Amino acid sequence: MAAEQKMTYETWPASPEKQTLEAKNKFLGFWFFLGGETVLFASLFATYLALKDKVPSSDMALAKDLFEIPLAFIMTMLLLTSSLTSVYAMYHMKNFNFKKMQLWLGITVLLGLGFLGLEIYEFNHYVHEFHHSFTSSAFGSAFYTLVGFHGGHVAFGLLWITTLMIRNSKRGLSLYNAPKFYVASLYWHFIDVVWVFIFTVVYLMGMVG
């Protein structure tokens, strides 16, 4: 099936994300990239765990002084819900319903923005209330590198999805752009996968001590 072919509800295939050769390569290449991302984040987790609570003086804030359950919980819920809304978007993509896909992607972006806003508030709070900054201690460096890298992924994911939505807003769905939407949603889910480990390893284990 040619990528530029005009599709209808009747001719839309069951797996539009894997119809053309380009789409198949994109799918495979993207999963290979996610394998690499796993290693990248694992090494940041390893660094964080090795340097956790390593501060130069005893009056500096440790993990158990910094983290609070409510904020981490709200951020987790926002990101987890945005993962479901992007599943909804892909459901409508498979049913060739472009408008509803755009709508759910839009909701995903809003939830992601909410998450990012809270993270900025959180970092600002740590820096000003606790003097816990990137350069204040090895603990600070490891913390901001790990959590900030994840936040950077969220920001990039938001830009990516928004760009796709705007770029294709007047084009509708085709076998050329369906794999692009699919791969972007995979990326968004992967961000949530990483966050599950962040809230467990950094926040919850930090509060336990």
Next chain:
Amino acid sequence: MANQQPNSGNPRVDIEYRRKKSAEEMKHQVITFALMIFLTIVAFVAAGYEGFSGWFIVPFILILAIVQVIFQLYYFMHMSHKGHEAPALFLYSGALVGFITIIAFLTVIWW
């Protein structure tokens, strides 16, 4: 598996079949989501509860995280569908290297 191309020879019937299949799958996704929310709440409650010691909580919430990630990968990211052999190989290779890295940093490195 859901979303495979059926062949009844009648496109209209095939579409109806597929629609039903993906609606069914969507229902599973929502159940998956509810389970993930539940696991998250259990993890937060366990970490906030004073009565448990760290020796119990840490492995417990790590297991909850792994279960939740498996849900995310196999349902939300569709790894339970056909044609995900190579993605599984890539991801598990990455996870293995990552796991070794974490073990190394936790045991070999000290200050």
